[in-house]
Amino acid sequence: MRKLKIIMAYSALETVPREIAGHPEVRRHAERRGKPPTKLILDKSYHYHAMSKLKEKESRGRPDIVFMFLAAALSSPLNIRGLLEVYIHTRQDLVIFVNPKMKPIRSYERFLGIMEQLFEYGRVPPDSEEPFMEVRNMTLKHLVRKIIGAKGIILMDPKAPLKKPREVAQLAFEHPVVVGGFPRGDYGLEAYELSLHRYYIFPAVLDYWLVADRIIASYEELVGVYE
Numbered sequence: 180m181r182k183l184k185i186i187m188a189y190s191a192l193e194t195v196p197r198e199i200a201g202h203p204e205v206r207r208h209a210e211r212r213g214k215p216p217t218k219l220i221l222d223k224s225y226h227y228h229a230m231s232k233l234k235e236k237e238s239r240g241r242p243d244i245v246f247m248f249l250a251a252a253l254s255s256p257l258n259i260r261g262l263l264e265v266y267i268h269t270r271q272d273l274v275i276f277v278n279p280k281m282k283p284i285r286s287y288e289r290f291l292g293i294m295e296q297l298f299e300y301g302r303v304p305p306d307s308e309e310p311f312m313e314v315r316n317m318t319l320k321h322l323v324r325k326i327i328g329a330k331g332i333i334l335m336d337p338k339a340p341l342k343k344p345r346e347v348a349q350l351a352f353e354h355p356v357v358v359g360g361f362p363r364g365d366y367g368l369e370a371y372e373l374s375l376h377r378y379y380i381f382p383a384v385l386d387y388w389l390v391a392d393r394i395i396a397s398y399e400e401l402v403g404v405y406e
């Protein structure tokens with residue numbers, strides 16, 4: 180049976196950039212964590228003041244978006260049945276490959292620790308043959324066309340026409356679904372270039388993970404997960 184493929188694109192997930200690594204707020208946090216500042220994951224809730232100097236700060240430092248998305252996706256019945264593939268693309272053009280057998284991470288602090296390890300070693304656990312997560316340098320286009328082997332994507336976009344989650348799920352038999360992983364602004368150009376369909380599933384902005392969850396739930400119904 181065909182798997183549902185969901186990509187969280189342009190996610191606000193990165194390590195602390197060098198230009199703010201010396202800020203006292205970041206240094207204090209790094210000391211508490213016992214790590215060099217640039218090995219920490221940038222997080223607005225810990226680095227708010229330091230981030231005031233950062234370019235495009237509104238769309239950065241929100242690892243919680245990825246945390247919630249992964250928790251919802253990995254614990255879904257669709258994933259338990261082995262019918263879901265999730266990918267995290269970041270605004271720096273990194274792609275995280277998630278092993279569907281990975282246990283959902285329930286603590287946010289633990290999630291940050293795992294992400295720090297992933298960015299440092301490229302995989303988690305670092306010495307595993309079959310890692311739970313792996314990160315590679317890759318554009319969204321490369322992921323969609325070369326790795327997934329799809330022509331294009333279905334873009335979940337608050338500026339697009341309305342379509343029911345069930346109808347989006349129907350189209351998702353053919354194309355991967357893309358949800359934004361950024362708190363403000365728009366997708367990067369490549370997302371629009373790749374989009375074959377652009378839809379909005381409800382006439383109000385919803386939480387990222389909830390959008391993904393509604394598509395997953397509709398897909399579960401279509402493929403008879405509850406039969």
Ligand SMILES: C[S@@+](CC[C@H](N)C(=O)[O-])C[C@H]1O[C@@H](n2cnc3c(N)ncnc32)[C@H](O)[C@@H]1O
Nearest residue numbers: 335336358359363364379380381383384385387
């Ligand atoms: C919460 S929005 C935030 C970004 C938004 N452009 C902004 O500036 O407020 C993040 C993502 O959730 C998805 N999203 C939110 N509400 C949606 C809806 N009603 N229908 C479809 N997708 C939605 C889209 O993929 C969007 O990129």
